[in-house]
Amino acid sequence: MAADSPPRTAVLSVRNIVRTFRSPRGIIRALDDVSFDVAEGTITGLIGPDGAGKTTLLRILAGILGADSGRATILGFDPATEAPALQRHLGYMPQKFGLYEDLTVGENLDLHADLHGVPPERRAELYAPLLSMTALGPFRTRLAGKLSGGMKQKLGVACSLVHAPPLLLLDEPTVGVDPVSRRELWEILARQVRENRTTLLVSTAYMDEASRFDRVVILHAGKVLGEGRPEDLVSEARGHVFHVAYPSWSPRKLEPFLAKVPGILDAVGEDGGVRVVVEGSAPPLPAEISTTRIEPVPPRFEDAFMQRLARGAGKTSRTAPSPENLGWQNKKPGLADGGHEEAIIIRELTRDFGSFRAVDHLTFSVGRGEIFGLLGANGAGKTTTFRMLSGLLLPTSGELRIDGKDVLGSRVAEIRGRLGYMSQKFSLYSQLTVHQNLVFFTSAYGMSGKRQRDRIAEIEAFFELEAYREESAGLLPLGFRQRLALAASVAHEPSILLLDEPTSGVDPVARREFWRTISQLSLWGVSVLVTTHFMTEAEYCDRVAIMAQGQLLALGSPAEIRARARTPETPDPTLEDAFIRLLEQAQPPGVPA
């Protein structure tokens, strides 16, 4: 969006902001001498791993938190001293937006209008475009708590725009929102910028979103690692990105291997090979994999981001785990020998809630050692399916088999011992330390004595949690919390892993690590069923199923799904394009579920 137009006035400027927090590990510099400007009528992205200081910065700018030193100017106000005056003009949408779930859509809008002193006679005129943009018009009298996740986020945006603020601060507005709703949300925001010259400062963990911004600011460990137009940052990576394939190794084996090679800044599995970002002009491949096919590929924003991060901070992801660390198959004889049987069989599975059918005659199966992705918009029935599989919910009808055993007829304890379950909330006891959490969860699965101690030591080493052993789980950075949650759910050596949006809100660095671990587990014969909103992650899956309204819309390998969306206009669709296309075919846009 128009970087060649005449320079615009900065409506927001940040100069040398420093903010520290005290923590049990000492003083943390959440923001360390941060400076940048935001021009009027542009979208600026604030990008960085978890704990980089994005939220802290947005809170300081909104006048909710004070800075230790440095100053900021927003719309001519100083948030440190003129917060009340600033907040009348500013729109701010925090990560957990405070919608009142017991109020209707209309009442939520009225409330925010009241809070910002919008005169009643102007409201009709201000609401109309917001309601039509968000397509919430027909739901004015519906309770906010009864909206889907995507609609709630849209209502949140509408509420923050109700007083027509010239500047809007958004903190990860699209976390946990499905690709379709995400696209719609961005259309709303882009229109706001285009038509009203609203300025946006947005933090996000989605790299594909970042590439659509006018400018991005990359934050890492409280410092600005890079700043500029996304195109410029991307062009820095040109000539450093390659697609590497080694026919005798699967990408799942190749990726962790390459990630360990010095000079390779980033490696991620893609399309039958591995996409790598390298330091020099060619991948420094070791002699072991000589017959490798190497092709240069055009860089994406994510490549540029990983390049910056690796340069600025050294290699941030932990070294990939090696099989010797966690000899899965030696300990679970049942795993290796049952190679041909299906790990999960679901037949005609149905679940009703009153008159609403959440899951409708669903049928699919997951093979041993397979990574199976379950994709779908919010409310498609994925979580309900998961809850039935894990025994938290009884099906209305249908059949569920886990390792050949009927879930409904078998002894519950036996089935549950075979399952590992990790939910999007990273459910851990936040008051307990990392070690205490592991002790508890392994005990819950019946481990005790020396076997338990050995297993915990092994798991702590494998997930590199030793340094945080005595830390309360609730105080861990998000990426570590996720790592611990996964550690806790695999500590009892399950043969099947159920992961419900396991990477929600987690940054790209932690996401890569996470998937490397999952790939490794699948190589050891663990079957994985996973839901995700990140379509790039679905590429890690052997097969994916797309659900809508409780039914199966499509099933196949990522390549097959992509092929189904191929048209003359988009000869090479991404999985996300394919996903949105399939959903739109099933349900014309604009018709709410």
Next chain:
Amino acid sequence: MKALAIRILRLAQKEFLALLRDKKSRMVLIVPPLVQLIVFSYAATFDLNHISYAVWNEDPGLYSRQVLARFSGSPNFRLLKSVDSEKEVRALIDNRKVLLVLHIRSTFSRDLLAGRPGTVEALVDGRQSNTAMILMGYVQTIVQGFSDDFVAANGLTPPIAPLSLRAWYNPNLKSRWFIVPGIVGLLTLVVSLLVTALSVAREREDGTFDQLLVTPLRPFDIIMGKIIPGFVIGFAESTAIVLVGVFLFHVPLRGSLPALYLGIFLFTLSGLGVGLMISSLVSTQQQGLLGAFLFLVPSIILSGFATPIANMPQIIQDMTLINPLRYFLVILREVFLQGAGIRILIPEYAALAAIGIGSLLLAGHFFRKRIG
């Protein structure tokens, strides 16, 4: 069996850590109950001290001064003012300057000398009816003492049926002896209810409850794991309160310790049961807290802690039959003051055990229901 014991032990350990590792919840469990004990025991007393009163004496004679001297000499009374008109009396009582005005008419000494009954009028502030009743008792005792001495000194005929009062188990009718054992019950109930009522709700909010339910642990294990820490904390706190009551407030503990602790055990069981029942029905900690208070307030008011159950309408008296605090207060007061042993309290133990087991079974039922 051993595996089961280990599982439950680990669950209990986890509950303990969750409660005690967090500085705030540690404080909430330990400090307020002890502060409440001290404050309640000093403040919540029916004994009146420093009663401010005024005198309106129209009698110039000797006897009125003798009567009034008995008041001014009592440690419970504090003379604020002498007045000489009804208007002043009204002003003093209306403005809550005094609780009592003693009015002696001009004929008082003359009537006594002439062998006629004299009248001492006591005007009390009836707006605080409870205080007024107690105050009238005090005034009566003092005036009675004067008239008994007068009768004896002047060789007159004593009243025909003099009343001789003696209070067993609490000879001086110290209200602290009545209140402190009650507080043991009150605080034990608050603690055992809060420990459990919030625990499942907290797990639901954090999402750990689902994580717990997908493990092979059964509802029975989970309930046991939640009850054990409640027991330990309930026992520790009630022991602390008993110790403070006996050594700081000198309330006699005349009965047997086994009788007391059997009562504490069964009462804690029913408190935990009710707490878990609330917990299994609510989905947030806020609802859990509200539920706990919804149960706490009526169970304290309808327990006989302050007002006797016998005074309540029959239908309410019937309702108090499911109130565990009602039985525990009987146990406490009888063990502390009367020196009761286990045998005499069997009906109360049985009632508590029934409430405890019943509520636990219901809690287990609700647990399972929420899963399906």
